[in-house]
Amino acid sequence: MNTEGNESGPALKHHCGLAAVRAATPVDVQQKLFYMLFAQQHRGQEACGIAWRHGNGLRFDKRLGMVSGAAESWLAGKAESTAGIGHVRYATHGGGGIANAQPVVVDCNKGSIALAHNGNISNSDRLRTALFEGGSIFQTTSDSEILLHRISRSTAAGKEAIIRDALSEVEGAYSLCVLWDNDLIVIRDPMGFRPLYIAQHEGAWYAASETCGLRALGPLDCREVQPGECIVIDDAGLRSFFLPAASRRARCIFELFYFARPDSTIFGQSVYLARQSLGAALAEQDNAAGFKPDLVMPVPDSGTLAALGYAAVAGVPFALGLTRNHYAGRSFIMPTKTERELAVRMKLHAVPEVVAGKDIAIIDDSLVRGTTSGIIVRLLKEAGARSVHVRLSSPELRWPCYYGIDIPTREELISNRMNPEQVAAFIAANSVCFLPLETMRRCLKAPENEFCCACFDGHYPTPLGVCRALEREE
Ligand code: SF4
Known part of the structure; x- marks a missing residue:
């Protein structure tokens, strides 16, 4: 059944969709993120949000409901900025409500960070308990906040090392867009559960969960972020590094036959x-x-x-x-x-x-x-x-x-x-x-x-x- 729900209860729901932009010179970041999220509305209809670089900090706007509800504000907002990320959400983990809407935005010892997450961390209970017992204070029940705590608590030096350290014990599905000060970091978990794409357009870099999100901006040449790949886009340009390889890949077969928009290319198809x-x-x-x-x-x-x-x-x-x-x-x-x-x-x-x-x-x-x-x-x-x-x-x-x-x-x-x-x-x-x-x-x-076909055969990766x-x- 499709994501709008033909079943008498709600149909199967996706956790969320991502959008991101990093430009060398300021662009209308709210407008760009609006179009990318609007094209990916099928990936989450409960809440939407954007965060963008403003001065030396971050600003954000999160709302319950569909992206169209933000049209008046985001299309007229004219927030010129070099970097921003966005998110549409359906709550499968952590419950609904504006408190769990994303991006999650924090100021911490590592700088100003906004994080948008697609997927579920399968060992989140253990990671959350360990952080809680170590003194972490959680503001949401979303498993995405765990990642920010792990970044903040890392003793590694440099953003690449911190990302490696923060993700070292994390299992399950995470496609991430992280706005860290003025840098955009785009990450896909080593098993590659959820899709994530990147493209260049008019001198700026864009990322989205699906190619339809990128092509909302024009007929772009989209490239898949590889499983385990972390792409950093900063003032020096784009570079990537890889997390330790997983024993197998686990692209979600549901993306192909059920969730993704028909005009998208997912996992090369x-x-x-x-x-x-x-x-x-x-x-x-x-x-x-x-x-x-x-x-x-x-x-x-x-x-x-x-x-x-x-x-x-x-x-x-x-x-x-x-x-x-x-x-x-x-x-x-x-x-x-x-x-x-x-x-x-x-x-x-x-x-x-x-x-x-x-x-x-x-x-x-x-x-x-x-x-x-x-x-x-x-x-x-x-x-x-x-x-x-x-x-x-x-x-x-x-x-x-x-x-x-x-x-x-x-x-x-x-x-x-x-x-x-x-x-x-x-x-x-x-x-x-x-x-x-x-x-x-x-x-x-x-x-x-x-x-991954675990919902059919029970073989969890x-x-x-x-x-x-x-x-x-x-
Ligand atoms: S294929 Fe795997 S990741 Fe996809 S819905 Fe089924 S269990 Fe979840």
């Missing part, structure tokens, strides 16, 4: 083409099983590209027999089944003239709790569909994520309670098929030691804390 290839594989699977629908339709908008790929390979018409009311806004948790159904009915509508009398394959990117899928099947059957076959362009989702994606508990994930036949019966579909993990890995060119390991056993 077009998101658009990657999703099409998953739909093509679903069609091959149905061809092999001797099933051919009358038409294929997407759940809007999350299944559109896979449905296009399916239609091309299966040789069946692509139709938009399910339309979406774009004014319905985001889903929110409804207390009763009736209210949940009404919320979905406000958002999605079947077109009887398209679906009546047809055998339909309806494509979505994932199945989380199954509640919305059941309502969609009912909508299509009420509109006269002869049969409805649900196809998911991903494997069965079974495990929570500890690296920045808000996946429900194992109990809530329908694939932990039911096999595909039982799911089909539960949602009253004529059939339900997932894409096997090996097929997804093949389509997305995602070998085991390069990508980092050690989990005791509580999390117990959670996993439940």
